[in-house]
Amino acid sequence: MSRTHRAFSSTVVVSVLGYAAQALSLVAIPLFLKTVGAEGYGLMVTVMAFMGYLTFADAGLSWGSLILVAQAKGRGDRAGIAHIVRHSAWLALGSGAVAALVLGAILLAARLGRPLPMFSTHPEASGLLLIAGSGLVLNLQFGIVYNLLHGLQEGYIAGAYQGGARLLGLAGAMLAAWSLGRVDAMLLVQVAVNCVVGLVALAHAWRRHPWAFQRGPWRDRSQYDAQLRVGAKNLLLQIGRTLAGTAPTLIISSVLGPAWVPFYTVPLSLLSLFFAPITSWSASMQSAYGEAWESGARDWVRQTYRLTVERAQLAGSLGVGLFLALGDRFIRWWTHDRIWLEPATALSIAAIALLGAWLAAGQFLLTGLNHHRQAAAAEVANGLLALFLAWLGVRWWGLPGVGPGLVAAALLTSVWVLQREVRGRLGDGCLPAGFFFLKAAAAAAACTVAAVLTSAAWPPAAGWRVALDLAAAGTAGLVAFAGIGLGLRLFAAADARGWALRLKEKLFLPIP
16 A cells, blocks of 8 residues: 555545544534533633643654654664654653643642632632543553554554544533533543543554564663654644644633633534545655655655645635635524624634644644754744734634734744745745635635525525525535636546545445
């Protein structure tokens, strides 16, 4: 199986399971809003967002081991991979201990009357932090298995387990919400599911690659140094991503209150449906980029990255076009008018999602090549600046102010550094021409106009008729986007048929 086929298989598996979870969330989110309320659901989301800061205890070692495994695979060094896994296990134990200590300090401070600002009016948050933090410590240990599989370019197996855990955890949380109506029970079920699935994944990887778990020396200081050195660069990138990614949730919760968090996270989760396959593809390609770079296939890396950026832009343009046209009506129908979407907020969220996809594609490339020090430092600056500018935006303009703050922070830091680093590594021709982005914007505008006009042509409806109206309007927008895209040669019909055939083939093949 070639590098591209392996990445495509991983993308299909992750995307299918992700869409299954999103389909289940069509029922789950209205259920959560009904049983625990917008404030309870927002508090749970805030707790999970805060867990991103505890992942700093990993110190970037997870990504570091993935990169080192991928490079060792490119050299055909099985003994080296086993050596990496052994040392990763001990480093994961240390990371878990650090996370547990930090969590204990936070809980002790809350008990002494000094809780974190976003939890100051919610004493029940301490219990939620304990449950979520315990799950994080366990996930750090199981990360060894998933990183091994990703490094061996078997992300489709890791994706099946991780996606399955997400799907089963969501189903369990729904059951807990329906039967008990308690946020702590919802979190506890998800932690238990992740633990069970992690153990099954460990057994599978052990049986599939027993050579990777062979006993041997685990006190090689040079190996620890190598993982820590690579991990340090990954830690900077991880810190920056976490700061920028969690800034909206934490700031909205602190400034406007937890009840306003779903007004941001629910629309963003809806729009992410269009970006999920491309983000999954970019993540799956990390190990492929590293292996190809080590083996000398640099032209392949350049061409593949350019195509990835083009596909990200196309998927994002289609998603943004439909989101701006139909997002508010769909969300109102979906949540029974408990959540709605203002036009300014829709534009803000669309800008965040689109820019995030561009940054992720470049960062995953540089991470796979193990040349991401400058991009990581820029991402830290982006995250810190995002916290400040997003806070200003929310204080001045309310919820819609999140987007301008995050976009401004990224443009001043990560965007220009990332494009400079990518061009410096890959050379000319690694990015689409500027005219390509203008044509994609034109296709998105046509999609929005067609969907709005079609939706307005239908008489007012209620109940399940709204879903039919939305489906008709969405189809009109999709047809308009495809027509403009073909006319402007954004993509070729033959390419679309080829991807459809490959997708059909993968969906009917069992995972080896």
